Amino acid sequence: MSKQWADSKDGAFKRQVSAFKEIISPEHPVYKPAAGRYWLYVSLACPWAHRTLITRVLKGLTSVIGVSVVHWHLDEKGWRLAPAAEAAASIDKKEFYTPSGGITTSSNDASGPVGNISNDSSRLNIDSTFDPINGFNRLSELYYKSEPNYNARFTVPVLWDTETNTIVNNESASIIRTFDSGVFDEFIPTAERDQILKLVPKSLEAEIDEFNAWVYDNVNNGVYKAGFAENPSVYEKEVTNVFAHLDKIEKILKDKYEDLTEEFSGDTEKILSHFFTIGDQLTEADVRLYTTIIRFDPVYVQHFKCNFTTIRDGYPKIHLWLRNLYWNYPAFRETTNFEHIKLHYTRSHTRINPLSITPLGPKPDIRPL
Structure with a gap:
């Protein structure tokens, strides 16, 4: 049951579809909102x-x-x-x-x-x-x-x-x-x-959904399709696709940063307070992208062979966006555990890493802002 890839004649990774998809709402006949439930x-x-x-x-x-x-x-x-x-x-x-x-x-x-x-x-x-x-x-x-x-x-x-x-x-x-x-x-x-942020505001919902869709298929799941590929041609196709879409994200963030620099006359604090993937506030799009990018240099580069370059060396604006979330927003930093991340991938996927040796780098896990 712990198998990480579905059977596939072409050696490509197929992700399992989730089995339980109920929602919680006051109108639901069973699952109603409650504290502690x-x-x-x-x-x-x-x-x-x-x-x-x-x-x-x-x-x-x-x-x-x-x-x-x-x-x-x-x-x-x-x-x-x-x-x-x-x-x-x-x-x-x-x-x-x-x-x-x-x-x-x-x-x-x-x-x-x-x-x-x-x-x-x-x-x-x-x-x-x-x-x-x-x-x-x-x-x-x-x-x-x-x-x-x-x-x-x-x-x-x-x-x-x-x-x-x-x-x-x-x-x-x-x-x-x-x-x-x-x-x-x-x-x-x-x-x-009043301080709770709406992560999918109605005004940005369509844009967030569109961004999430291609990021999921090509980046979030893309690193898995590269890492679990069991055919060289499949791997080469998938890893190239991952970096093509990282290039796309880098361009989005570069353009965003340049616009903010002009708007706020180079005030770094104000720029970073608006430096997000969609709109000028933190949204679900940032949350969903972050959990892949924070794992990229510590794990995906070496373990999943996504090694055209690292985030820290090859994507300056993604790197800045990542560090801004990690260091300036406790919700990201407090829930990120590099020890669990490194140990899990390198010692659970014995088909990829038979000796279960965990690389110590990169150092540090994330650079200062």
Whole structure:
């Protein structure tokens, strides 16, 4: 179930379609908004799960929706949680809501993973957290509890309903739209509601959707199509396509930066406060692109052979955009864990990296702004 690519006669990567796609709304017959009712299961390594973590923080939902983090190592049985079922029975699950933001686990050493960290390591709240809702040790248990005959991969993220004990949604794009929809706003402290940013404002929705569509196919998923290709010609086609679209993004951001420089007479602080992919505010488009670009230099360059150049050396405006989000917006920095990212890819994909040796570079993981 942990296989990363579908069977394909041409050696091309085929991504699995998500199985659970319910929404949460006051009109839904079952899944209605409530504080403390829904729980998010994520991997800090996975870019799709990372989207939901960032959005959860940006939308002020850290005290409304709790989080459990799976272990960075994906083995033959799929994702696993910390083996702490006995503790789960006694812990106050509110401890896992982390109202101050971010995530419940943090091991963000800028030097990257060092030493002989075992794939079976169980550093609680560093490698993974446990499941205080069900006491499960495996993500697969959530899937089988929801659908006993489930027969596909056990993917993250998972949005779980604690009342019906079932998966509501396991599609990241749908989950972040639900978070942004406003259905949980009433549970956010009144003083904070006016500060919550709408990530998909109506005036920009069509432009965001168009941007997301080609970025997803050619960049977000494009690095996987290159990295998991099992045919040289497929790889060469896909990696060339990835960089063609990075060139396109670089041009968009370069033009945006030049316009802002003129508008704000070179005031760097004002420029960066408006320096985003779509419009002049932070949007869902930035969130979805960020989770791929932050992994590009540490992982995709070497592990997925996306090595025409690095972001830091070949794309100055993407690099500036990336560092601006990471250093100036805590929701991005607090949910980015380079140790999980590096260890997961290099030690879980043994077909790509049989010796499971984790490169220590690049150094630093991300450069200062």
